[in-house]
Amino acid sequence: MAGIAAWTFAQTLRGVASAQTAPDLPITVAISLVATAISALIVYYFRRSANAVERRASWRALWHPASFGWIATAILACTFFSASISKFAQHAGIDLTPTNQAFAQIIASHPIAVVVFAVLIAPAYEELLFRRVLFGRLWAAGRPWLGLALSSLAFALVHEPPGLGASRGWGMLLLWSVYAVMGGLFAWIYRRTGSLWTAYLAHAGNNLVACAALMAGP
Template identity: 80%
Template sequence: MLLSLALLGGLSVAAIAAWAFVQGVRGVAPAQTGPSLPTTVAISLVATAISALIVYYFRRSANAVERRESWRALWRPSSWAWVALSVFVCTGYSALIHTFAQGANIDLTPTNQVFAQIVADHPIVVVAFAVLIAPAYEELLFRRVLFGRLWAAGRPWLGLALSSLAFAWVHEPPGLGATQGWGMVLLWSVYAAMGASFAWIYRRTGSLWTAYLAHAGNNLIACLALLAGP
């Protein structure tokens, strides 16, 4: 996790420096304008993706036999049932938490709410990225590497807990999210539940593809909710 964070920070700084250099060449003062929201989001997502791929390659890359068995496990009917159950449980729990927050008058604005305007302006590109690409590198990092290494070491429950907490904190960084206090705690519980669900079906089915599909399904529902919002 420390390695991935170090890579993420270094790549982000390098990308922003490169953007500032290009702006300078164009005669624009970067300090006055600053990166636009889409540019900032793009830098963050690309840096996260590259970090996840590097950590996966050096820490827990799959061999040909593992890839073949994972693909074979995906096509069991029970695997698809676990994917559907995971999407149902995660969306149901998220709805329950949002209902509770509304009743308790707790602000529950997720950080990904900043994507609402971007999704509205570029729905096809953003939804394709959020549904097809982002779940891939997040599953490689959080489930294959973080959870998988502790699973292989005989401590799957510890791996499930730690990878789920890391998954929650990355999506709602402590002190940096759009919501603070109890609202942030509730959002952490939502993301941690998602991470635990994805880790569970990965272990239960033996295929990372099932975790990826469950993750993609949840992201699709979230994007559709943003599109349908005010």
């Protein structure tokens, strides 16, 4: 909200008519990404920052041979589940239009920017917020399954805010299930490997597959 207000104010100072001061889609996406990044970093550094010992252990765990197998498994599972839900919705006549479909309108004109944000930047701060902070706090408290459930639910709601997306009813529930399963898989491999890097790479790989699908689409 602060970012959009600042943009509108800056446009007004430039003499742009009030009816034209609202940011267009690429600017809105950029503002949302920056805002979420700032929020995630603030929460991480004040509530769940890693010390030097944890960072070294996480880096070593990433290079364990099994870690890359789990990363690949998570990417394949996310892709298969998303495709299955999409196919089911199409067969059942359910509107399944995700909020991030907006990227399809941007990726043709700004492919590099979209890929950098979606594949490299967004997974980084989302993993810090949802897995390291939300899931990690309950994991450390001895309640990993509760942490997995709550962080996955929050992950789904942030990606598909109720009432703001194009889908309604069953479509919204199906989209929530897709994101909740993704969040659950990322949390699971984080706990399984002991490295947040594995969750980040699985998340980045999943987003890369999604971007490739958008680029290959009609």
